[in-house]
Each structure stands twice: as C-alpha cells, then as structure tokens.
Amino acid sequence: ILNVEQSPQSLHVQEGDSTNFTCSFPSSNFYALHWYRWETAKSPEALFVMTLNGDEKKKGRISATLNTKEGYSYLYIKGSQPEDSATYLCALDFGNEKLTFGTGTRLTIIP
Amino acid sequence: DVKVTQSSRYLVKRTGEKVFLECVQDMDHENMFWYRQDPGLGLRLIYFSYDVKMKEKGDIPEGYSVSREKKERFSLILESASTNQTSMYLCASTKGLDNSPLHFGNGTRLTVT
Numbered sequence: 001i002l003n004v005e006q007s008p009q010s011l012h013v014q015e016g017d018s019t020n021f022t023c024s025f026p027s028s029n030f031y032a033l034h035w036y037r038w039e040t041a042k043s044p045e046a047l048f049v050m051t052l053n054g055d056e057k058k059k060g061r062i063s064a065t066l067n068t069k070e071g072y073s074y075l076y077i078k079g080s081q082p083e084d085s086a087t088y089l090c091a092l093d094f095g096n097e098k099l100t101f102g103t104g105t106r107l108t109i110i111p
Numbered sequence: 112d113v114k115v116t117q118s119s120r121y122l123v124k125r126t127g128e129k130v131f132l133e134c135v136q137d138m139d140h141e142n143m144f145w146y147r148q149d150p151g152l153g154l155r156l157i158y159f160s161y162d163v164k165m166k167e168k169g170d171i172p173e174g175y176s177v178s179r180e181k182k183e184r185f186s187l188i189l190e191s192a193s194t195n196q197t198s199m200y201l202c203a204s205t206k207g208l209d210n211s212p213l214h215f216g217n218g219t220r221l222t223v224t
Contacts (some may be wrong), residue, residue, distance in 0.1 A: 004153065032210045043115070044201070046212030089154070096161070097142055097205050098169070099213065101153035 006090050006102035013080045014110050020076045021105040023090030028052065028068035034099060035064055035075055036089040044089060047075075080109045114138070117202050117216035124223050130189040132219050134202030140214070141207035143185035145169075145177065147198040148218075154201065160185055161207070192223045 005024045013019045023033070032051050038044040048057040050066045050073065057064045061078040077084055087106045091099035118133035136143065142161050146154040146169075156169030158177040166177050174196060178186045185204075189196055199220050203213040 034212060036213075036215075041217075043215040043217045044213075046214070049210045049212050051210055091154075093210070097144075097207075097211070097213070098156060098159065099154075101146075101155075103151060103153045 004090060004092055004100055004102040006088075006105050008105060009103070010106040010108070012108045012110055013077075015080055015082060017080055018076065018078045019080055019107070020074050021088065021107070022072055022074055023102055024072040025092060026071060028071065030092040030094050032093040033066055033073050034089075034091040034093065035073070036091070037086045038089060038104070039086040047088075077107075080107075082109050082111055085109045115202055115204055115214050115216040117200075117219050119219050120217060122219060122221045124189075124192050124221065126193060126223055128189075128192050128223075130192045130221065130223075132187040132189075132200055132202075132221070134185045134187070134204075134216055135183050136185075136204040136214070137183065138204070138206075138214075139182065140204035141182075142205045143179065144203045144205075144213065145175075145185065145187045146201045146203065147171070148201060149198050157187065157200075192221075194223050197221060197223045 035047040036044040048064045063076045066073045087104040089104045091101040115136045144159040145157040160166050160179045176188045201218045202216040205211045
C-alpha cells in the first residue's frame with residue numbers, strides 16, 4: 001500500500017490568518033488526488049478531485065495545487081474563519097475509486 | 112444532494128456478537144464502500160461493491176463480510192465481534208463516473224466490550 005503523508009498532523013491558526021498544509025506521496029502512479037473536509041460530528045465532505053493534468057482548484061477561500069513531479073499537493077485557506085476548523089483528508093485514487101487516505105491535518109481556528 | 116445514511120450513530124456490542132452495520136444511499140450510486148477510521152491511521156478500506164450482489168475485499172477485510180442485495184443498501188457484517196474492531200465505521204458511495212468524489216455517511220462509532 002502506497003504511503004500518503006499529510007503534514008502537519010495538527011495546526012492552530014488565528015482567525016483571519018491564511019494557512020496551508022501538505023499531502024505528499026512517493027509516486028505519481030495514480031488517477032486522481034482527493035481532498036476532503038471532516039468536521040466534528042459530521043460526514044467527510046469532498047472539497048476537490050484533482051487529476052494529473054489539472055490546474056489549481058478553487059472553492060471560495062480554499063484552493064489546492066498538485067505537483068506530481070515532486071510528489072505533493074498543497075491545500076490553502078485564505079483568511080481562516082472558525083467554520084474552517086476541521087480535519088482535512090487527502091486521498092489518492094489508484095483506479096476504480098479505491099482511495100488510499102492520509103492520516104489528515106487537524107485544523108483549529110482560534111477566534 | 113446525495114444522502115448516505117448509516118443506521119446507527121453509536122453501537123455497543125459484546126465480544127462474540129454478530130453485528131450488522133447498515134448503509135443506505137438515495138442517489139442510485141453504483142459503487143459503495145466501507146471504511147474504518149482509527150486514531151493515528153488514515154481511513155482504511157474494508158470492502159467495496161460496484162454492483163448488486165458484487166463485493167470485493169479492500170485492504171483489511173479480515174473479520175468482516177458484506178452484503179449488497181439491493182443497489183441502495185450495503186451492509187457490513189462482523190461475524191463475531193472482537194475488541195480490536197472497536198472503531199469508527201464510515202460508509203461511502205459514488206456514481207461510478209471517472210474522478211467522482213466519495214459521498215460519506217455520518218459514521219457509526221462501534222464499541223466492542
């Protein structure tokens with residue numbers, strides 16, 4: 001099983017500050033990279049599905065980039081808000097939608 | 112919006128019991144998945160299904176089985192629950208098109224005593 005690493009494990013950010021975290025992987029032999037947001041007591045929610053030939057993805061204040069050559073994806077949050085507090089999961093699709101997940105980055109926004 | 116419903120939010124079972132975790136999706140999705148989530152580990156795939164009556168083992172199928180008699184329902188079965196199966200269980204579904212995201216249920220937190 002290919003290792004999907006996410007860093008940092010946890011992060012505290014002041015409200016209004018921007019932040020980013022990383023998903024790294026040793027090989028580009030996958031079909032797509034997924035980002036999910038998982039708020040406490042809710043179900044994980046898809047943010048982005050990034051293909052190997054795709055450009056930066058953006059949804060409101062959140063954006064993601066993918067660098068398959070160097071083996072990482074960044075998730076950026078601009079102007080953090082309390083509702084951004086969640087665990088952010090990265091996953092690789094090696095085919096047939098069988099995803100391999102990282103351990104997540106737990107983000108806490110400090111008001 | 113797709114709704115994926117897991118029958119129980121919390122379950123407490125005894126060692127040796129047979130346990131059924133039920134999952135229903137309402138958007139005619141082809142593919143359904145069962146994952147478990149444990150502290151310090153990423154979501155791990157237990158079983159998945161691409162069609163009715165079809166099932167495939169994921170990365171950690173030992174101690175589990177599944178049933179998909181209808182397209183909308185995917186059940187996870189713990190034949191004889193053990194304490195190491197205490198975990199958060201998440202069901203998910205997808206349409207089956209290229210690069211479609213997973214739609215997750217709220218999860219079932221199972222404790223085996």
